Amino acid sequence: MEFKQSLAQRIIIAFALMSALVAGSFALGIVATVHLVEEKLISSGLGGDLNRLLLMDSVGDWSHRPEPDQLFYYSNGRGDFALPRDLRHLGPGFHEVFREDLSYHAMVEIVDGRRYVLLQDQSDFEERERVLFAVVLVGFVLALALAVFLGWVLARRVMAPVVRLARQVRHRDQLLGLAPPLAPDYAADEVGELATAFDATLGRLRQALTRERLFTSDVSHELRTPLMVLASSCELLLENPELDHRARTQVQRIARACEEMRDLVQTFLMLARTQRDEAGASKISLNAVAEQLIALWREPIERKGLILEFHPGNPSPATYNTTFLLAVMGNLLRNALHYTDQGFIRLTLEANGFVVEDSGVGIPEEKREAMFQPFVRGNEQRGEGLGLGLSLVQRICENEGWSVSLSTMDPNGCRFHVDLTNIQLTKRPISALSLFG
Incomplete structure (x- = not known):
């Protein structure tokens, strides 16, 4: 029971x-x-x-x-x-x-x-x-009343060290390398044993996070060189007048994929930082990000025969982390393009957030709750993508205190609503490897 x-x-x-x-x-x-x-x-x-x-x-x-x-x-x-x-x-x-x-x-x-x-x-x-x-x-x-009162007093005294230990474990500084151990603050009893176990587990977690951050940083830096080579090669190929239409289309596709990979690498680097220096990070308004992405995605969306609708609304003048906001909105627009074959894609700005809607194939009900998990895709028959886009969106929103929700459109399609109102959460360092499980 x-x-x-x-x-x-x-x-x-x-x-x-x-x-x-x-x-x-x-x-x-x-x-x-x-x-x-x-x-x-x-x-x-x-x-x-x-x-x-x-x-x-x-x-x-x-x-x-x-x-x-x-x-x-x-x-x-x-x-x-x-x-x-x-x-x-x-x-x-x-x-x-x-x-x-x-x-x-x-x-x-x-x-x-x-x-x-x-x-x-x-x-x-x-x-x-x-x-x-x-x-x-x-x-x-x-x-009976005296027993309840004594039980309440005793419960508070007994649970006080456990509650204090839970607060210390939840504190974000416990994931830092110089975080002090917990066990010395407690007596050599059951709570002390629990604190010792937490010290050992948190120590292994710090080591794992450090290895993942180093791995992410090394991989990201190493990826920049081949991506620059691919991007420059695509530029040179596109300048060749003898390139036929089919080859030019493929080269443009490679160039666009290189651009997306650069954005993804930059996002991974931002998420892998141990200290969040929000004051030093690049900031941008919601309207500026929307205009930038609309200009980027209008041509591929309309080339697919879709209608791109943009409702600028009246967003607040607040600014947000440029890399993260571009990644969230860009991934949602890319997801809408990938799963929409006819109809429209609509981007609507709100006072403290935005909405991305499409008339695509939608998401099966049995997968709706799992769509923000890694390697989950709405339609497995569509070969492109690893199913990491929505997972990345979810992780960024959790890290920044934002919220993202998914609902269905009538008669078909998806509606993603992102609320950029900052919820005061305990931020934790997120490495790129954490996106994979």
Whole structure:
């Protein structure tokens, strides 16, 4: 069975249940003991009174009278002492008798075939029982409330080091190479062992991040040289007047792919930085990025027979990281072009974000939730692309505190909404390798 409560709540519940069990057992024991003792005392007292009253019939001394709260009857008794019909079935010993709205304790003796019955009103006894029950109930409730309070206090004290450790682990500085160890701040107990385990895990994570950042930086720098060679070769080939149309188209495609690869390498380098110096990063407005990308993508979109719609709206004058904003909007436009064969692609700017819509093939419902994961593509039959574009968009948005959402168009197509309102999140260094799982 899976518990949904927090550990502190479980401690409080455990204290409450333990208190309920112990206090309840004591309460039942007290009630049962008092009831039994009082019944024994009443039985003994009634027996003594009945033996005293038997003298009335044996010696004829009628000076012995019942107490005011007692009734005395016997077989063949005269007047008020005549045995009522409803008491004639009682056997010898102690009984509880209910007559009309009243209850009595009864003691019965049979001497020489004659039945003697002494009744005593038990109203006082019942009143004492009610008081006893009330006192026991109040004590039980107070014990339960005290247990809950003590459980809450103890839970706070017990969970305080765990909560502090969780906050330290969540702190972004723990991923830095010079982050201090956690274990020295805690005693040599279970929490200390947990802190030691976190130190070991975080140490391995720092080493892995360092290796990935170095790998990303090295690969990115190494890729720049062959990309520059490819780009310059494409420029030289395009200047050749003898190049036929088919060859020129292929060269242009290679040149465009080189440009996209340069942008991707730049994005990887930005994501791999350990320290985010937002003040030193290049900034650009939403409208400027949109105009730049519209000019870049208009020709390939219209060449495919699609309509490119641009609604500039009234975006705020705020500026954003140039590389990241270009990567997010560019990948969404590229994705729309790749999966749209007819109709339109629409870019709409909002006050603090933008929307990219298309009339393409859409995304199957079973893949919709996984579209922002690496290597997931909407239509596997379309051969181009590794399925990293939307994953890169998601990682950039998470890193910058932005949000991206996907919905379907009617009757077909996709709608991506990006909100650039910065959500204060704990940023963490992201390497290019983290995009692959």
